[in-house]
Amino acid sequence: MAFARRRLHARGMPADPPRNPPPTKDEIDACRRCDLGANATQGVNGEGPPGARLMLVGEQPGNDEDLRGRPFVGPAGQLLRKLIAEAGIPVSRVYITNAVKHFSFELRGKRRLHKTPLQRHIAACQVWLEREIAGLRPRTIVALGATAIRAVLGRTIPVGRARSQVLALPDGTRVIATYHPSALLRAPDPEAAARLQAALTADLERAYAIVRGEPG
Helix, strand or coil: CCHHHCCCCCCCCCCCCCCCCCCCHHHHHHCCCCCHHHHCCCCCCCECCCCCCEEEEECCCCHHHHHHCCCCCCHHHHHHHHHHHHCCCCHHHEEEEECCCCCCEEEECCEEEECCCCHHHHHHHHHHHHHHHHHHCCCEEEEECHHHHHHHHCCCCCHHHHHCCCEECCCCCEEEEECCHHHHHCCCCHHHHHHHHHHHHHHHHHHHHHHCCCCC
């Protein structure tokens, strides 16, 4: 069942230890709920402080993340971390994860090229994402790209349309939809990249404003 259709603990309840803590590295590594785990080097857990009020959800690990076992450390991840800092957000206070925990790829010679995860892969990893959200209880979730939007909300919304909507989970947790940083790297020209960067940075700023209690 998609996370958006489950009711989690409401904010404002006593800060008890979470009933469902985030998954461990061993759990993700051992996961074979879909076929991706058998081919990837390792699983990639979320990363960030347990008290983080801002959670960023991407699509899946890339080649660099698969090899290093950390989320958002490749080119797109380095760009994201740069934009987080430029938006005035302390990276050390953000929890960063992915909707899918193993690298989906296709071989081209010796190269492993990114392959968009299928719906069954998203569904198989839903239990891990739900545990992360339930354990963290963030105030705001930023969904980076179409796959993350689908995983977090449980339905498909084009990124451009989702950016203009006020989105939330049943418990009131705000969801900010925006572009994945890889979209900036794939932009056809510098002007398009600049527009996407401005949009992503503005969305990060809006998400952090909500975390700080400002209207957004």
